[in-house]
Amino acid sequence: MCGIIGLHLKVPALESELGALVAPMIECMGSRGTDSTGLAIFSTPVAAGRFRYSVRLDPADGPGDAESEMHALVEGLATATGHQVRCERIRPDGGVLEATDDVALVSHELNRLHPGAVVMGYGRSLEIIKDVGSPQEVCDRFQVRNRRGFQAIGHTRMATESAVTIDHSHPFAPTHDLAVVHNGSFSNPATVRRRLEEQGIAFVTDNDTEVAARLIGRELRRGSDIHAALKEVGNEMDGFYTLLVATDQEVAVVRDSFACKPLVVAETDEYVAFTSEYIAMTSLPGIETAHVFEPKPEEIHAWRRS
Amino acid sequence: MATLMTSDARADGSSAATRIVLDCEELTTREINGALRTMKAGSRVTIANPSGRHNLAVGLFEHLDILIDGHAGYFIGGLGSGPDITVNGFVGWSVGENLMAGTIRVTGGASECAGASSHGGTVIIHGSASSRAGISLKGGTIVVGGDVGHMSGFMAQAGTMLVGGDAGHALGDSLYEAVIYVAGSISSLGSDAQLEDLTQSDVDTVRRLVDEAGFTHVSPEDVKRVASAKQLYNFDALKGQEY
Numbered sequence: 205m206c207g208i209i210g211l212h213l214k215v216p217a218l219e220s221e222l223g224a225l226v227a228p229m230i231e232c233m234g235s236r237g238t239d240s241t242g243l244a245i246f247s248t249p250v251a252a253g254r255f256r257y258s259v260r261l262d263p264a265d266g267p268g269d270a271e272s273e274m275h276a277l278v279e280g281l282a283t284a285t286g287h288q289v290r291c292e293r294i295r296p297d298g299g300v301l302e303a304t305d306d307v308a309l310v311s312h313e314l315n316r317l318h319p320g321a322v323v324m325g326y327g328r329s330l331e332i333i334k335d336v337g338s339p340q341e342v343c344d345r346f347q348v349r350n351r352r353g354f355q356a357i358g359h360t361r362m363a364t365e366s367a368v369t370i371d372h373s374h375p376f377a378p379t380h381d382l383a384v385v386h387n388g389s390f391s392n393p394a395t396v397r398r399r400l401e402e403q404g405i406a407f408v409t410d411n412d413t414e415v416a417a418r419l420i421g422r423e424l425r426r427g428s429d430i431h432a433a434l435k436e437v438g439n440e441m442d443g444f445y446t447l448l449v450a451t452d453q454e455v456a457v458v459r460d461s462f463a464c465k466p467l468v469v470a471e472t473d474e475y476v477a478f479t480s481e482y483i484a485m486t487s488l489p490g491i492e493t494a495h496v497f498e499p500k501p502e503e504i505h506a507w508r509r510s
Numbered sequence: 511m512a513t514l515m516t517s518d519a520r521a522d523g524s525s526a527a528t529r530i531v532l533d534c535e536e537l538t539t540r541e542i543n544g545a546l547r548t549m550k551a552g553s554r555v556t557i558a559n560p561s562g563r564h565n566l567a568v569g570l571f572e573h574l575d576i577l578i579d580g581h582a583g584y585f586i587g588g589l590g591s592g593p594d595i596t597v598n599g600f601v602g603w604s605v606g607e608n609l610m611a612g613t614i615r616v617t618g619g620a621s622e623c624a625g626a627s628s629h630g631g632t633v634i635i636h637g638s639a640s641s642r643a644g645i646s647l648k649g650g651t652i653v654v655g656g657d658v659g660h661m662s663g664f665m666a667q668a669g670t671m672l673v674g675g676d677a678g679h680a681l682g683d684s685l686y687e688a689v690i691y692v693a694g695s696i697s698s699l700g701s702d703a704q705l706e707d708l709t710q711s712d713v714d715t716v717r718r719l720v721d722e723a724g725f726t727h728v729s730p731e732d733v734k735r736v737a738s739a740k741q742l743y744n745f746d747a748l749k750g751q752e753y
Contacts (some may be wrong), residue, residue, distance in 0.1 A: 462641075462660075462661075463622070463640075463641055463659070463660070466602075466603065466621070466622070481562065481564075481583060481584070481602060482562040482581060482583065482600075482602060483561065483562030483563065483564065483583050483602075484562075485562075486561040486562050486581075496600070498621060498640055500659070501641075501660065
């Protein structure tokens, strides 16, 4: 199975409650999978020329104190990059660093300073939370209910085609301010992956969703909008999918040509909500009067931040 | 075991008899279905605050009058052979799946696979139904006021479907003996499905279904009849000899 959720806020008034609104949605979708859980949270962007980096430290280093390790990284990175570095948030798995948007430089220095550290996602607005375990465990561990932001997408995984690790968990965030979650299974990921690798695109896992995410990332880097990028997924990839894709500007959904996997969308004046099952959105305020619908096969629905 | 509360359920006072209320905010699905299973024939029950809950009122044998008062989730009323169920809202996937007898009436729309594999009984959807409505129908009746999505009636073996609106692509693909009536347009017919002339018997059947559903927007003389061309019943060993 796998469950997906998303919440795109249209009004700033709800931004302080984003985490409190999203946590019950993703916890409800634990019924569709508890192998791993992930969220992409989009909040007020950092300054131009700067990125947030969601950094996971290597647990093989021992129990270690994430706080002191992150502070050591801040100092080391600042010296190595010659730019100011700030620790925005300490998390049980590491934390969120704010640094220059030179991703290659930051990744290289991070790896030198702390071999095994992983950047799970980056961008001016994006933070990635992902871990193995149920949504209840992950929401508690990462204090999701306290989080603010203007948009979030999330995923509960029941693994069917590749290993259960943190790296294999959704969302996949292959380029800045892009996150992808997927319910379904692709049947030709290896073929598409070979084509992308020939173009110099590197992969972290053997997961099928990572292929779709990197294909979408390539299209966005080429200047396509999200609508065109999702069209390209339909052209290139076979299989069953409901895809929920978010950038710092937009959120969009598409289902495969048979609509094999579920998706419910609810829209009010205050938000657009996405869940695999209606039951996962019944905790939202104003859901009783929302416009609720199921996207038809191959229909791309997108909402842009105003 | 669940606490059962009784009250006069209908605010408009239309019901003189007392209805038993089972509240989803207080009871688990297992408790609700367990309570329903112990009730005597003729009992009147309201399931309150369903909020998209799955699997409500499944596998019941007695003739109960059940009102699910709100939007509900997957598999509502499935496997039933007795109750009359009304859902005051929309439902998720597979409402009335494997229904044997009784009636399920949904005032809103239904998601995919409405009435899938139902052997008997009637599923009435006042709104539209999504794709694969009536897939593998085995003798049940499905009446949809609005549209149905793609691949509806796929491999339907016996029974009747009436679509008051439009039908999506590949309607009635690989039909056996089931018959589908469509009041609106058909995006495309599936393999081995064909349009056939309407007989007086068809008109009578559609009129009975329209009356039972309470629809006023379907005129029985103006529907299209879709049934099997029966070209897929037997494997044709001489077909496609080029390979």
